[in-house]
Amino acid sequence: MLKKQLVMIVFTLAAITNYAQVKISGSVYDEYLEPFYNARISSGENIASSDEEGNFSIVLSSSTLPQTIVVSAFGFRSEEVTITSFDKKVNVVLKENLLLDQVVISASRVPERIIESPVTIERMGLSDIRKNTSNSFYDGLANLKGVNSREGSYGFKSINTRGFADFANTRFVQMVDGMDTAAQALSYSTGNFSGVSELDIQSVEILPGASSALYGANAYNGIMLLNTKNPFNHTGISTMIKSGYTSQETGGNNPFYDVAVRMGYKFNEAFAAKVNFSYFETEEWHANDLRNKEIDTNELIEGTVNSTPNYNGVNTYGDESYIDLILLDENIPWGTLLRKTGYTEAELIKNDFTSRNARFSGALYYRPFKNESLEIQFTSRLSLRDNLFQGISRLAQRGYYIGQHKLEVKGNNFYVRGYYTENDSGNSYDLTRTGGVLNNAANSFDYAIDFYDQRYNQGKSIEEARAFADRNRLVPNTSAFNTEFDRITKTLISDGGSKIYEKSSYTHLDGNYNFKSLLNNWADIQIGASYRNYNPESKGTLFNDKEEAVNIEEYGAYTQFQKKLFEERLKLTASIRYDKSDNFEGNYSPRFALNYALGEEKNHVLRASYQTGFRNPSIQEQYMFFSSQIKTNVGAVADNLSRISYPDSYYIRWDEQLGGYVFDTREVKGEELLNNSLLTRSVYFDTDTYTGDTYIETQYNELVPEVVKTFEVGYRSMFRLNNETNIDIDMNAFYSKHDNFVFYQDVTVPNGGEVYPYGNRQATAEELELPENRFSYVEDGVIVMNTAAYYAFSTGLVRDFTITTNANSQVESYGFGFGMHTKLFSNFDFGLNYNFIDFKYEDKDYGLFEPNFNTPKHTVKAQLGNENLFNNFGFGVSARWQDKYRWVSNFVKGDIPERTVIDAQLNYRIPSIKSRIKVGGTNLFGKEYYVAPGSGQIGQLYYVSWIINN
Structure with missing residues (x-):
């Protein structure tokens, strides 16, 4: 009898369960009524995704009607659909979000709409990446308000905000899925060399200005977070094939190749994985700045190469050291300096301007409870590159390797992660030292005697006297030159050569917990902490570690309180962080912000904030x-x-x-x-x-560390001009005081x-x-x-x-920005922004300190595009203008002329094969330009790309 009752109970429960699990089906489309892939559909705790045809099916949370499902996707407005029938198919159209309505995480470490962010923030989402007119999404970041891209080479771009940076941008932090991409020992980001594939990028969030209260050391000028696609939500195989050519007066026309593959697979609701591979190869922008930089003023002087004894070319190397000819003849005016003839950049890299970069990443994702309440990720990213880099000197980076490996556990209210970063400089060498050691093959004093005799005793011209003194000089492309060149570039700097040795690593741990759910959503209270251990190793080529190893530990902890009041119109945000590094005293970084929402729909928001940031000097600056x-x-x-x-x-x-x-x-x-x-x-x-x-x-x-204190105010607004036209407006202004500039x-x-x-x-x-x-x-x-x-x-x-x-001098910076975005004639995207920034300082260093502001005062940027002008055909145009500015670095100083850069692209979608073909060009109709003296002049780039299933 008991057995029969148990069987009846089981069958009854099964029937009830089966009845409760009612499935409905539907389709998701974009604004152009094309199938929407990977939209998220949720009903209570049940989640589903649309397939490649836009179709989906989902189990409803109960069998009663009516019910509500939510359809959403990053960068698009969420749609709530009321289900009134189990048999009727659901059709949903997702429309792009207004920019300020998009959700970001970086500003407060919790999801919030941009319009509600307590600080200035810029974002690039999937739709923005798709519309991008530049050669890559990373290049396209230059179109964002207040964002500057320093194009050191074809593959190396350094992103910065709020000024005070050169190519080695140690005041700005870049992170990929929570991992800092800084070069381990030099403490600056290597751009996108070890970053994210075009096919795997989900979104980019940039916080201009001081951000140390949440992100710690070096978030001085700002922070950029690159977020990649989760294979639970983005499955399938995607490919990109891109090719074209670069055009430069010095380098000529040269082809480039760029390919990428992404594979994402969801094995089941608990396990998913993805792999990425990308590779590009091109001729680097040639650096051939032959202006003379004087050793005393460090100013650039136009003139003929070697026409003066005191010739020290920007892109010539080995002419840095000098002798004062008064040592040979007291009748010669003091300060008549003689330098040896330097070698050009082309000669010291043997005309190999090839830039290449291979990147691989793989990730495993595990959800023990088959939902997002707990997720475990293991990620590895590997990068190998050849390129040219400009820092204190010009470097030929050959076979440079970076590897990162991360384990992260995260849930709805917390995350804990640890990652290990390592790098190997490969066969990299310093061009300045290479030229200097090559020239030291001839005794410098004998060189001066020969020049003096020919010039002043024999009455020869400067060119003739120099030619005679150079008679024993190693001539490029000869066997003697090649033998000595190979010896120098394979001998460590610390042993008298020019080879850089760096096999450094660091370990990083950090975590965060949000108490909001425990407090029944009364307030958002977070705590977090981090720890990092540096292990640089250069054998004395970069740091003072030839005899004794360098090891540095850093740790920090922070807390943040966030609360909404007065019908959620007023939002208070208060944060404070403490950081300590071995060589420096502890540092506190507070932040306080107020937001107030106006209007019936709370779509007009005023904000004000006080923020602080600090930067620990890089390991090279400490142990140089x-x-x-x-x-x-x-x-x-x-x-x-x-x-x-x-x-x-x-x-x-x-x-x-x-x-x-x-x-x-x-x-x-x-x-x-x-x-x-x-x-x-x-x-x-x-x-x-x-x-x-x-x-x-x-x-x-x-x-000691650098410190910045910033006051900022802003206004964001979303409003309608009519039933068809929405406008986003974002304005901000700031004032910063900087102390202890390195x-x-x-x-x-x-x-x-x-x-x-x-x-x-x-x-x-x-x-x-x-x-x-x-x-x-x-x-x-x-x-x-x-x-x-x-x-x-x-x-x-x-x-x-x-x-x-x-420096003893104190620096102040200030600026303001305005941005707007709208759709003209219903489907033409139009954006416009303007940014002003400047600085001043009171000299307390005898005229010997000049901040490396390196940023134009005025910048104007505009974009216009239409993804579906007609029959799957779209276009995009962007323009950037900036006025002239001064470049200051330890390598060279000089003025940079104003420039206008226009990029454009045409694209055609082929839905039947899930493809998009794009034809575009950058710096169209414009003059060649350089970001800094000594870097390669940037010409035009033309490309054709074919992206499948992305």
């Missing part, structure tokens, strides 16, 4: 120690200075017993770079660029004696009356140095250094 052709470059942190000593340094001292001067030796220690040195310009000064007195003691301390200062340390730093004492009458051979050097009644130091400076028994330190 290498000799250039002129000076030794040193990072001024205590640990690095303690590693430096010169035990047998000759100097002249007064001997009491002998009653005269004698030679002696002593140990010069690294700490003396700060407490026993003079500013080099105050010893060997140039009245055109130096504004201080002579013999000025160095007034700089150990290196810069490079030249100092000179005497081999003997003492310099009196920090508040020299007044000389007494007795001291002023001392015999000449015993006096301390006095200027304006102030003792500057003792006798031994004075004679060290007078006789050249000194050591010259360039230290990485913090």
Whole structure:
């Protein structure tokens, strides 16, 4: 009897369950009534996706009517559909979201509409990527308001906001799925070399300005988060084939090839995986800037190559060191400098301008409960590249490898992740050092004697005298040149060559928990923490680690409170973070923001915020120690200075017993770079660029982090002009104060004696009356140095250094921006934005500090397009104008002319084979331009691409 009852119960429950699991079917379309692939359909906890034909079926959460299902997709308005019949097929049309209605996560680490974000944010979603007119989605980021792209080479673009960056942009953080893409030891992003394939990108979110309150160190100028596609939602095989050619006056017309494949597969509701492979190869933009940069002013001088003895070309190498000809003839004016003939960039890379990049990524996704409440991800990203890079010098990066591996566990209210990043510099080498060592094959003093004899004794022209002095110079493409070139580029910098060795790694851990659900949605309260351990290894080629390894640990913790009040019109956001690094004191980064929504639909939002950011100097800035052709470059942190000593340094001292001067030796220690040195310009000064007195003691301390404090206000609005036209408007203005700017200062340390730093004492009458051979050097009644130091400076028994330190000058920056987006005539997308930014500073560094602002004051950008002009045919046009600006870097300084860049594309969709063919060009009708002196001039690029199933 009991068995019969159990069987009846089981059958009854099965019947009830079967009845409750009612399925409905339907189709999803876009605005052009094309099938919408991978739309998300939800009914309670049940989730489904539309297939390649736009069709779907889903189990309803109950068998009662009516019911509601929600159809959504990134970048599109969610549609709520009421189900009144189980038999009727559901048809849904998804329309693109207004820009400000799109959802972002980066601003507060929780999903929120852009219009509600407490700070300025820019976003590029799937529809924006599809409409992009540039060569890649990454290039297209330059069209966003307030975003600057620094095109160092074809493959390397450095994204930045709010100024103060060169190609090695250490003040801006770039992350892919939560992983920092910074080069491990140099602490700057490598652009998209190790980033995301065109086929796998889901969205890009950019926070301009200080973002350290949530993201920690180096989120100083801003942060960019690249999010990739989840294989649970994006399945199938997608391919991209792109080809075309670049056109440049110097480099000519050269083909390029770019291919990518993405495979995503959902095995079941618990397990999914994806793999990506992409590869491009092209001729790099040739760098051939032959203007002369003077060593004192570092300004660019137009002129003929080597027409002056003091020729130091921007893209010539080996002509950096010099000799003053007054040493050969006192009748020659002081400052008549002679440099050797340098080698061009083409000669030092043997005319191999090929840039190539191969990227592979694979990821496994596991959902133990077969839904999004808990997901485990394991990801690996690998990258191999050849390219040219411009930093302190120009580098030929050959076989450069980066690998990243991540394990992440995340749920509805938390995530915990850890990742490991490693890199290998391969066969990379420094062009400046290569040219210098090649030229050192001939004795520099003999070179000067030969030039002097021909020029001043024989009366020859500069060109003839230089040619005679160059008679033993290694000539490119000869066997002698090639043999020496191979030896130099295969010998480490620390051993006298130009090869860079870097096999560095770091480990990163971080996590976040949101208490919102535990508080019954009363407020959004988060806590988070992070830890990072750096293990740089360069064998002394980049860091001072030849004798002793460098290891640095960083950790941080933060919390954020967010609450909506007054019928959810007012939103309060308060955050604070604490960070600590081994070489620096702890740093607090607070943020406070207010939003207030106006209007019946709350579509007009005012906002104001106070934000802070900081940047830890990069490991290279901290542990720099290498000799250039002129000076030794040193990072001024205590640990690095303690590693430096010169035990047998000759100097002249007064001997009491002998009653005269004698030679002696002593140990010069690294700490003396700060407490026993003079500013080099105050010893060997140039009245055109130096504004201080002579013999000025160095007034700089150990290196500390940079800090920025920003006040910002903004307004966002969405409104309708009529039933067909919607307009987004986004305005913002900011003011920032910057402290402790990192810069490079030249100092000179005497081999003997003492310099009196920090508040020299007044000389007494007795001291002023001392015999000449015993006096301390006095200027304006102030003792500057003792006798031994004075004679060290007078006789050249000194050591010259360039230290990485913090400027005494305080910098302020400010700006505002305006952006709008609308649809004209129902289906023409139109966007326009303007951005203004500038800076000022009060000089407290004797005219020797100039911020690397490197950003135009005025920028205007516009886009116009239509995805379906007629019969699956679409187009897009974008234009960017910016005024002239000044470029400042340790490599070169110079003015950059204004420019206008126009990109355009035509596209045609072939729905039957799920393809899109695009034909486009960049910098159409425009002049060639360069982002910085020394980088390759950018010409035109024309391309044809074929994307299948994306």
